[in-house]
Amino acid sequence: VVPPGGGLMSARPRTGSMFEARFTVPAVLTLFAAAMPAIGYFAYDYDLKVLSFPLGIGLFAAIMGLLSIGAEWRASENASEKAPASPNLFNESEGLLQNRDTWIQVGWIVLFAAATTVLGFLTGPSLMIALYLKWDGRSWRSAIAAAVLMTAGVWLIATYLIRAPLPLLPVFWS
Amino acid sequence: MLDAVLQGIGAFVQPLSILFLLLGVAIGSLVGLIPGLNGVSALALMIPFIYGMDPGIGLSFLLAMHAVVNTAGSITAILLGIPGEPACTATVIDGFPMAQQGRGGEAIGAALTASGIGGLFGALVLLLLLPVLSPIVLLFQSPDTLMIALFGISLIAVLSKDNMVKGLFAGALGMLVATIGYQGVTGVPRFWFGLDYLLEGFQLVPVTLGLFAIPEIISLGVSGRSIAAKDTPPVGMTQVLRGCRLVFENGWLTLRSSVIGLVIGIIPGLGSATAPWIAYASAAQTSKNKAQFGHGAVEGVIAPEASNNSKESGAMIPTLAFGIPGSSSMALLIGAFFLFGLTPGPEFLKTNMAIAVQLTATIAVANVVAAVLAILVGAKLTAITRVPGRLMAPVLIVTLLLGTYATSNQVMDVVTLLLFGILGLAMKELNYSRPCFLVGFVLTPMVETYLHISLRAHGLSFLLRPIPIAIMLTLAFLVARTLWSRRVAAS
Numbered sequence: 222v223v224p225p226g227g228g229l230m231s232a233r234p235r236t237g238s239m240f241e242a243r244f245t246v247p248a249v250l251t252l253f254a255a256a257m258p259a260i261g262y263f264a265y266d267y268d269l270k271v272l273s274f275p276l277g278i279g280l281f282a283a284i285m286g287l288l289s290i291g292a293e294w295r296a297s298e299n300a301s302e303k304a305p306a307s308p309n310l311f312n313e314s315e316g317l318l319q320n321r322d323t324w325i326q327v328g329w330i331v332l333f334a335a336a337t338t339v340l341g342f343l344t345g346p347s348l349m350i351a352l353y354l355k356w357d358g359r360s361w362r363s364a365i366a367a368a369v370l371m372t373a374g375v376w377l378i379a380t381y382l383i384r385a386p387l388p389l390l391p392v393f394w395s
Numbered sequence: 396m397l398d399a400v401l402q403g404i405g406a407f408v409q410p411l412s413i414l415f416l417l418l419g420v421a422i423g424s425l426v427g428l429i430p431g432l433n434g435v436s437a438l439a440l441m442i443p444f445i446y447g448m449d450p451g452i453g454l455s456f457l458l459a460m461h462a463v464v465n466t467a468g469s470i471t472a473i474l475l476g477i478p479g480e481p482a483c484t485a486t487v488i489d490g491f492p493m494a495q496q497g498r499g500g501e502a503i504g505a506a507l508t509a510s511g512i513g514g515l516f517g518a519l520v521l522l523l524l525l526p527v528l529s530p531i532v533l534l535f536q537s538p539d540t541l542m543i544a545l546f547g548i549s550l551i552a553v554l555s556k557d558n559m560v561k562g563l564f565a566g567a568l569g570m571l572v573a574t575i576g577y578q579g580v581t582g583v584p585r586f587w588f589g590l591d592y593l594l595e596g597f598q599l600v601p602v603t604l605g606l607f608a609i610p611e612i613i614s615l616g617v618s619g620r621s622i623a624a625k626d627t628p629p630v631g632m633t634q635v636l637r638g639c640r641l642v643f644e645n646g647w648l649t650l651r652s653s654v655i656g657l658v659i660g661i662i663p664g665l666g667s668a669t670a671p672w673i674a675y676a677s678a679a680q681t682s683k684n685k686a687q688f689g690h691g692a693v694e695g696v697i698a699p700e701a702s703n704n705s706k707e708s709g710a711m712i713p714t715l716a717f718g719i720p721g722s723s724s725m726a727l728l729i730g731a732f733f734l735f736g737l738t739p740g741p742e743f744l745k746t747n748m749a750i751a752v753q754l755t756a757t758i759a760v761a762n763v764v765a766a767v768l769a770i771l772v773g774a775k776l777t778a779i780t781r782v783p784g785r786l787m788a789p790v791l792i793v794t795l796l797l798g799t800y801a802t803s804n805q806v807m808d809v810v811t812l813l814l815f816g817i818l819g820l821a822m823k824e825l826n827y828s829r830p831c832f833l834v835g836f837v838l839t840p841m842v843e844t845y846l847h848i849s850l851r852a853h854g855l856s857f858l859l860r861p862i863p864i865a866i867m868l869t870l871a872f873l874v875a876r877t878l879w880s881r882r883v884a885a886s
Binding site for chain 2: 242243246247250253254257260261265267270271274275278279281282285286288289292318320322323326327329330331333334337338342346349350353354357367371372375
């Protein structure tokens with residue numbers, strides 16, 4: 222059983238490096254928030270009626286972003302003085318961003334999307350499910366059987382139950 | 396009005412409508428059993444599939460599914476100590492000790508019955524309020540709607556878990572992303588970077604699927620483990636029925652908790668996880684067995700579960716009457732309304748009262764059906780929580796991709812899904828509120844449009860109207876109270 226708060230929590234490093242995700246992610250988002258109104262003003266030359274709303278929100282978001290980075294920074298400085306917080310039910314974090322397996326899973330999702338787009342919505346998912354299950358250590362026989370069953374199930378639901386027909390052939394052919 | 400009610404009930408009792416209601420109940424129950432996947436994820440996964448359906452049936456299907464997620468979520472909360480839903484967290488406190496004491500069946504019976512009664516109560520009150528909602532909402536003008544929309548955004552941000560700054564940041568980012576595409580007032584395309592896809596802005600379905608579903612799938616794939624332990628305690632039917640009876644013996648508590656859930660659900664942003672805790676606190680304060688709370692008091696299971704399901708009906712009130720999502724789930728549901736070309740709000744109640752009645756009947760019946768079914772098959776339903784994570788992950792990925800593509804047959808929707816999936820993962824891990832982002836994203840077009848209209852019609856004096864003043868005072872009070880309680884807690 223995964224304990225509340227996530228069993229991966231223990232693997233989560235808590236250092237004060239500027240390059241930790243808790244600094245870099247809000248920094249990138251803050252940059253995005255500040256850049257959007259600037260792009261609107263300098264590149265698109267929007268008049269005030271068009272730009273005022275994104276300008277106001279962008280500036281507000283940028284300020285909030287800076288404040289949250291500051292709060293994280295203060296928290297990291299105080300972290301060494303306090304005992305690490307125990308996992309609780311309200312903390313969603315599972316330490317996934319620092320885990321190499323997370324990015325492997327992201328890679329799998331990207332591969333699923335690419336294969337589905339290139340090979341179509343029947344061959345692509347079947348192939349990828351089989352490869353995924355094989356990667357997970359199952360035999361080819363069970364991986365292929367499960368892939369065919371899963372794809373057929375989803376396909377039948379989409380086509381007949383939900384009535385959302387999906388292309389059999391690669392998307393760029395249709 | 397009577398015609399609309401009869402028309403709505405007539406549409407509700409159609410065989411196809413009942414079939415999809417049952418399908419929604421089944422899917423919602425399965426989702427509720429899987430910790431990590433919640434009502435929002437379920438809606439996000441299923442919204443693409445309602446495309447092309449009759450609006451009444453499609454929305455009923457979604458609502459039935461969403462209404463019962465909490466019902467099933469209480470089963471894992473009680474048996475495993477793992478809430479199937481964040482809103483079921485309060486149930487763990489007394490439900491899990493009951494299971495440890497060999498009273499798991501009693502706790503499940505009490506939880507499911509309380510959920511069913513709470514949901515039924517909420518739906519009946521909603522049905523009674525529907526006729527008077529229209530005259531009330533017609534009193535509201537553009538400035539008032541604007542202020543309510545802003546209130547919804549602000550309240551969610553203020554109450555976002557334990558970090559106001561992060562909540563506001565997430566909400567503002569959602570609003571900023573929503574400004575991409577044609578501006579509603581002038582029709583000028585904003586920030587489209589030469590991509591035709593961005594002219595219409597980011598679409599709600601891939602955005603929500605990315606934000607909510609992908610992080611959960613990644614989490615399942617990384618852990619690779621089955622969600623639940625294999626030695627789940629067996630549930631005996633006699634015990635379950637004893638639990639059901641206890642709810643009726645605690646009738647006043649059930650009713651009071653349902654009212655708490657309904658009232659909190661009405662206030663945008665307050666409903667999702669707040670209601671069960673307040674109901675639990677109220678039960679603990681007024682119970683004769685205060686010492687038993689936390690150690691297996693059945694009242695500690697009844698109170699949060701009754702409020703949990705009644706709050707969903709409460710959340711429907713601002714959703715239907717004003718087009719303001721009462722919760723993040725309702726924000727998604729509004730997206731589903733848009734898919735059918737329907738816009739919730741005063742006009743919706745005037746022109747589509749039959750659909751509103753049909754949806755209300757769906758909530759009532761779905762809650763009862765889910766509770767009865769879960770009582771009958773509760774033990775067997777827990778089997779899904781034993782499926783290995785890496786067996787579930789590929790199926791969920793394929794479902795996501797098919798669902799996303801089916802929305803508008805655009806490959807760019809899949810790219811959007813992946814982009815927002817990464818963002819959702821980062822937000823989840825760093826505790827930036829994804830519901831705040833989504834509510835900001837959904838409400839921004841309304842806020843901007845009504846802001847322009849209000850300024851043009853009233854100038855800044857629109858802030859001096861009674862409703863905006865009342866809302867601003869309420870918001871100021873809530874902010875002050877939140878800050879004060881945090882200061883007290885910190886000291």
